[in-house]
Amino acid sequence: MDLRHFRYFVAVAEALSFARAARNLNMSQPPLSKRIADLETELGVRLFDRTSKKVNLTTAGEAFLPKARDAVRAFDAALRTARLLSPSHSRRLRIALPAETSRNVLSDIVSRLQQERVQVHLVEASTADQQDLLTAGEIDIGVIRLPVEKQGLWASASLGQPLGVVMAAEHPLATVAKLRLCDLDPYTLVIFQRRFAPGLYDEVLDLCRAGGYVPHRILHATRMTKALLRTESAVAIVAERLAKRSGEAGSKEFIWKPLEGSPLHWWSSVICRANECVGLTRVAVDVILASLQQHEGWVPMPRSVRAQSEDIRPIEQRVDSVNAH
Template identity: 75%
Template sequence: MDIRHFRYFVAVAEALSFGRAARHLNMSQPPLSKRIADLEVELGLRLFDRTSKKVNLTPAGETFLPKARDAVRAFDAAVRVARSMSPSQSRRLRIALPPETSRGVLSDVINRLQQEQMQVNIVEASTAEQQTLLTAGEIDIGVFRHPFPKRGLRVSAPLGQPLGVVMAADHPLAKVEKLHLSDLSPYPLVQFQRHFSPGLYDELLALCRAGGYVPPRVLHSARMTKTFLRTESGVVLAVERLAKRRGEAGSEEFVWRPLEGSPIHWWTSVVCRSDEYVGLTRVAVDSLFTSLQQHENWVPMPRPAIARRSETELIRHKPRHAARGGRKRAVRRA
């Protein structure tokens, strides 16, 4: 029995599926099933009830799970501490940033940390991808979009930005200077795919409904946003800065309009593991928090009650498997 058996058990227990757990662990299912069976033999306990249709924890498995989680966390923490004592590792940080991060933030953070004689590896990743990478110890710091589970994490104060509406310049609402959410009711919402940031996706739709906008359709897009705006009379919720940067506002083709009362915001926080907010990691977290305000106009603000409720629901109904489609993409190494 070794720590891998505990890691495999936790993965299956959280997914309640050998197939999903195997995909998360990047291994095939038969070896995973054998490792769990070996663990059960060594412990002299049946940890799972298995049928052809489902997998459930036994009472013994339910009792064992929190202890196994603690063992995996303690092992990973010990490894990180040991590695941090190596001269080649002690001044190296791996930071994940969302794809829409500005060049100003990227340059500022790298320059500040280089002044501290630190080597910085930057990774581009969505919130869901960053959660997986941070849990696996593959990054040290992330910038997450709320809501997300906070267990085991040190989370900075939330930073917010109001969202407005992007639409084609010939859209029926384009001449309205300030919109109400309910004005959007006849028009489809163009939105990122849910697996990139499940909590934010669900929260945006909940806030739309609370403001009187129930989209007749949600059009998922990564690269076809402008096409949907032109051909489907779609609307996009976006901060003005990003809309202008992508050419979706301030051009002859598209316009950005604010929402009356700013009913919908993006919130973001700088995140690291809870036991690592010390030394150079703390310097980097604080620098990134400051840089987001200076270069991207994020403003410290508390999340409202409806947003906090969505966070509670996310934790209560947390998906049992890792986010799909999320390979990390190296952007720059300094």
């Protein structure tokens, strides 16, 4: 028995699905099932009741879960403490960024931090993955799409970016001068998969419904978005910069239109673990904030009271003015 057995048990207990837990752990299901079986054999108790349709914790499993969580957290905390004291760690930062981050932001972050003699390791990860990586101590800083719910994280003030609509040039709405959300109602929506940023996904759909757009059909895509916009008479809700970068708004085949009143936004924050946003980590946070504003058009915006309550807790409502050096 080792700590991996505890980590695997917690993953299955939280997902209540061996298949889902295996995906979250980036492993296949058979070795995960064997690890859990080995743990049960070692402990002499069944931790899960399994059927072909569902997985439930036994009484022993429910009693074991909080202790297993504590053990995993204590181990991860011990590793982080030791790494923070390492001389090499003091000049090395692991930074996670969303897949749509521009090349200019990537090169700018690396260049500015190299001037501070910081070794930068960049990781591509979704909001959901970044939360897990931070919790596990596998990254130091992330850039996430709000809102998210996660304890133990510190977040910068939010940056916002208005969203508009991309459609094929021959779409019936392509000639509409002022586009409203309710105008989209008859049309299929193409959007990213919810698992990448659950909070943002739900917020976008909630605001669409509030504005009179209740998609009768939703398709999930990233690389296939262009094809679906052509074949489905669909629409996609994206920031203008992403539409232009992918060639959708700048070509004769597709058109990007703003929404009247700017009812939809993307919200982002730079995050790190609570109580660890000091020293070089804080310098890097400020560098990232400055780079996002300079190269991608993100701007500081106050979120609504409702949205702020759904962001990260605990959260600092202000950050110092950005200073890259």
